[in-house]
Amino acid sequence: MPKVIDAHIHLSERRDDALVRFAEMNSLTYTLEGLLESMRESSVRRGLLLSPPMKSGAPLPNEKVIELCRRSGGLLSPVVTVEPSAKEVKAAIRLAEMERKEVKAFKIRLGYVKASALSPTFEALYDYAEAEGIPVMFHTGDTVTSTGDLAKSHPLTLDALANLREELTIVLCHFGNPWFEDVAELIYKHAKVYADISGLTTGGGAYPDKFAGWLARKISEAIYFAGGPEKIIFGTDYPITAYSDALDLVRRLDVDDGDREMILWRNAETVFGL
Numbered sequence: 164m165p166k167v168i169d170a171h172i173h174l175s176e177r178r179d180d181a182l183v184r185f186a187e188m189n190s191l192t193y194t195l196e197g198l199l200e201s202m203r204e205s206s207v208r209r210g211l212l213l214s215p216p217m218k219s220g221a222p223l224p225n226e227k228v229i230e231l232c233r234r235s236g237g238l239l240s241p242v243v244t245v246e247p248s249a250k251e252v253k254a255a256i257r258l259a260e261m262e263r264k265e266v267k268a269f270k271i272r273l274g275y276v277k278a279s280a281l282s283p284t285f286e287a288l289y290d291y292a293e294a295e296g297i298p299v300m301f302h303t304g305d306t307v308t309s310t311g312d313l314a315k316s317h318p319l320t321l322d323a324l325a326n327l328r329e330e331l332t333i334v335l336c337h338f339g340n341p342w343f344e345d346v347a348e349l350i351y352k353h354a355k356v357y358a359d360i361s362g363l364t365t366g367g368g369a370y371p372d373k374f375a376g377w378l379a380r381k382i383s384e385a386i387y388f389a390g391g392p393e394k395i396i397f398g399t400d401y402p403i404t405a406y407s408d409a410l411d412l413v414r415r416l417d418v419d420d421g422d423r424e425m426i427l428w429r430n431a432e433t434v435f436g437l
C-alpha cells in the first residue's frame with residue numbers, strides 16, 4: 164500500500180460532537196484508538212487534526228485538539244480553528260506561538276460563521292500566518308447543516324484574498340464542492356492556493372458508485388486544467404468520509420501513479436512542512 168498523509172481529520176471523543184452521526188453511518192469507532200487503528204490499516208503515516216463542530220454549533224476548543232494530538236504518539240498534528248472575533252484571533256495566535264513546532268495550519272469555518280474570508284477581524288491572523296509561513300485552511304462549498312451560508316463558503320470569495328495576500332498559503336477544503344471548476348481556476352491562477360479533496364462522499368446516497376465516478380472525473384479534469392496535481396492534497400474529513408472511500412476516489416482518478424503519490428502525501432508534506 165502507498166504511503167498516505169491525511170490533511171483533514173476531525174475527532175473529539177465527546178458525545179455532543181455533531182459528527183457522531185457520520186461515524187455511525189460509516190461504522191467507525193469514533194475514538195482516538197479507533198482513528199489510529201483506521202490510519203494504520205490504510206498506511207496513513209501522518210494526519211492533521213481539526214476541531215469538529217459540537218451540537219451547540221461551536222467548535223471543540225483548540226486545547227482539546229492539541230491534547231488529542233499529544234496522545235497520538237506523533238501521528239497527529241493540530242490545526243488551530245479560528246473563530247471571527249478579535250479575542251479569538253488573538254487567542255489562536257497566542258496558541259500557535261506557544262505550540263510553534265506542533266501547529267501546522269489555521270482553519271476558518273466559512274459558511275458556518277458570520278464573517279467572510281475578507282472580514283477585517285481576520286487581518287491580524289493573516290499577517291501572522293503570512294509572516295510565519297503557516298497555511299490557512301478554509302471550509303469551502305457545501306455545509307453539513309442546512310443553515311450554512313453558501314455565499315460566504317463559495318470558493319471564489321478566496322480569489323480577492325489571494326490577490327491581496329500573495330504570500331499567504333491558502334488551502335480550500337473539500338475542493339469547493341460542488342464548485343470544482345472554480346477551484347481548478349483558483350489553484351491554477353494563484354501560486355499559493357491549494358485544495359483538499361476531503362469529505363466529498365459520505366458512503367450513502369442513491370447512486371454511490373456513479374457519484375464517486377462523477378467526483379473522480381471532476382477532480383481529474385481540474386488536474387488537467389491546472390496543469391498537474393501539485394496543488395491537490397488528500398484528506399478524508401474523518402469521520403465524514405471513511406478511509407476506504409477517500410482512497411477509492413484517488414484510485415479512480417485518471418492520472419498516472421506519480422501524480423497519485425503527490426496527491427496522497429507529497430504535496431501535503433511540502434505545504435504543511437511535515
Ligand SMILES: [Zn+2]
Nearest residue numbers: 171173362400
Ligand atoms: Zn472538515
